[in-house]
Amino acid sequence: MDKIIKPIERLHGQIDLPGDKSISHRVVFIGGISRGKTRASNFLRAEDSLRTISAFRDMGIDIEIKDKNITIAGKGLKGLRKPGKELYLGNSGTTMRILPGILAGQTFEATLTGDESLSKRPMDRIIEPLRKMAVDIHSKNENSFPPLVIKGGMVKPIEYATKVASAQVKSCVLFAGLYAKNITSVTEPFTSRDHTERMLKFCGAKISKKHLTVSIEGTAELNGKEFFVPGDISGAAFFIAGACILEGSDITIRGVGLNPTRMGFLDTIIKMGADVTIEKRIDSLPEPYGDIRVRHSKLKSIVVEEKDMPLLIDEVPVLAVLASLAEGMTVIKGIRELRVKETDRIFSMTENLKTMGVDIRAENEGLIINGRKKRFAKAALNSFKDHRVAMSAAIAALYAVGDCQIKDIECINTSFPEFFDILGYLEK
Numbered sequence: 001m002d003k004i005i006k007p008i009e010r011l012h013g014q015i016d017l018p019g020d021k022s023i024s025h026r027v028v029f030i031g032g033i034s035r036g037k038t039r040a041s042n043f044l045r046a047e048d049s050l051r052t053i054s055a056f057r058d059m060g061i062d063i064e065i066k067d068k069n070i071t072i073a074g075k076g077l078k079g080l081r082k083p084g085k086e087l088y089l090g091n092s093g094t095t096m097r098i099l100p101g102i103l104a105g106q107t108f109e110a111t112l113t114g115d116e117s118l119s120k121r122p123m124d125r126i127i128e129p130l131r132k133m134a135v136d137i138h139s140k141n142e143n144s145f146p147p148l149v150i151k152g153g154m155v156k157p158i159e160y161a162t163k164v165a166s167a168q169v170k171s172c173v174l175f176a177g178l179y180a181k182n183i184t185s186v187t188e189p190f191t192s193r194d195h196t197e198r199m200l201k202f203c204g205a206k207i208s209k210k211h212l213t214v215s216i217e218g219t220a221e222l223n224g225k226e227f228f229v230p231g232d233i234s235g236a237a238f239f240i241a242g243a244c245i246l247e248g249s250d251i252t253i254r255g256v257g258l259n260p261t262r263m264g265f266l267d268t269i270i271k272m273g274a275d276v277t278i279e280k281r282i283d284s285l286p287e288p289y290g291d292i293r294v295r296h297s298k299l300k301s302i303v304v305e306e307k308d309m310p311l312l313i314d315e316v317p318v319l320a321v322l323a324s325l326a327e328g329m330t331v332i333k334g335i336r337e338l339r340v341k342e343t344d345r346i347f348s349m350t351e352n353l354k355t356m357g358v359d360i361r362a363e364n365e366g367l368i369i370n371g372r373k374k375r376f377a378k379a380a381l382n383s384f385k386d387h388r389v390a391m392s393a394a395i396a397a398l399y400a401v402g403d404c405q406i407k408d409i410e411c412i413n414t415s416f417p418e419f420f421d422i423l424g425y426l427e428k
């Protein structure tokens with residue numbers, strides 16, 4: 001389905017956002033293997049998180065979901081049942097990469113499949129550490145792409161250094177480490193999001209962190225808990241960007257996750273001159289959250305270094321939109337991981353922004369963007385079936401000289417089905 005986006009004047013008002021996608025997945029991962037009930041409010045009902053729910057239901061876990069409240073009747077660490085069929089995970093890379101860590105400790109074989117995009121995403125990054133942990137796992141084809149077949153059993157602890165900073169890889173190894181005797185540790189080149197560590201600790205796992213190394217002790221059980229899933233900072237980023245760009249904007253986003261390992265986008269745009277304030281901060285466990293107020297302001301260019309990349313990895317597409325309107329030349333370094341996201345996001349963002357008249361080029365696995373001083377050209381844009389590319393295009397289109405068309409817009413349902421409703425509410 002295509003969608004026409006009309007330019008608008010400004011964004012104004014107060015909104016709440018659906019729950020964070022990473023945290024919502026983890027509520028199900030952890031709830032499904034805890035003892036007793038796990039409950040969460042503001043759970044994200046989007047295609048990706050619903051895939052994780054259906055995988056756990058297929059493995060015998062009772063999950064009730066009413067509006068945004070979820071209740072999971074966990075059956076303990078080894079309580080999953082052999083699914084009667086292949087587990088289809090749609091577009092969800094997070095489920096494909098983290099679930100094998102849990103399956104490593106079960107007593108059955110399972111096959112994980114995905115859609116066309118997920119079937120082209122590299123899985124060697126989890127296959128390698130899991131094999132070192134003595135887990136029987138393989139890809140059904142010659143490369144490391146899904147489908148994956150995993151046979152659970154004994155798990156050996158390891159000390160593992162990841163090649164890329166990836167929360168999915170780290171989480172997979174940590175979950176597998178729950179099933180191993182003694183201590184498993186993961187060392188990353190740079191810190192990635194730490195929701196797994198926080199949430200596992202909250203439910204009773206023995207986890208510690210020293211510099212870039214996270215260690216977990218094999219454990220007998222986790223306890224079901226109550227969670228509030230804060231609003232998704234990655235979803236908030238689109239409206240924040242819109243408010244930065246459009247003159248006269250003033251928005252407040254309530255109850256957004258403020259986990260320091262997800263703050264890269266806010267920190268970066270504040271350095272670019274964005275007018276952002278955290279109005280209320282609640283340091284609750286396991287995740288902090290608060291209200292974010294954003295008003296329009298002129299932005300200047302910036303250099304983003306590779307070490308900061310994991311803290312804003314999902315926000316690079318919308319950051320590229322902001323950089324396209326900032327004064328001067330922005331350089332975003334070390335983003336080769338963007339090549340293996342839902343699409344090659346370096347390619348898809350470069351294509352769309354070029355069509356809108358932006359001077360942007362990909363160089364040395366980075367982006368170089370020369371900010372322009374006027375509105376974007378009106379253009380026919382492509383989502384490339386990638387939700388974050390689609391939402392970034394929609395925000396850019398708000399500041400175009402005429403109507404823009406975006407192709408295959410339905411991919412937004414992967415992470416943010418309410419995106420256009422909330423945008424419509426803020427449009428003034």
Ligand code: S3P
Nearest residue numbers: 022094165166167168169313314
């Ligand atoms: C996620 C980790 C990140 C991120 C993805 C969600 C997670 O992926 O891009 O949207 O929930 O752990 P990588 O681990 O590949 O960096």
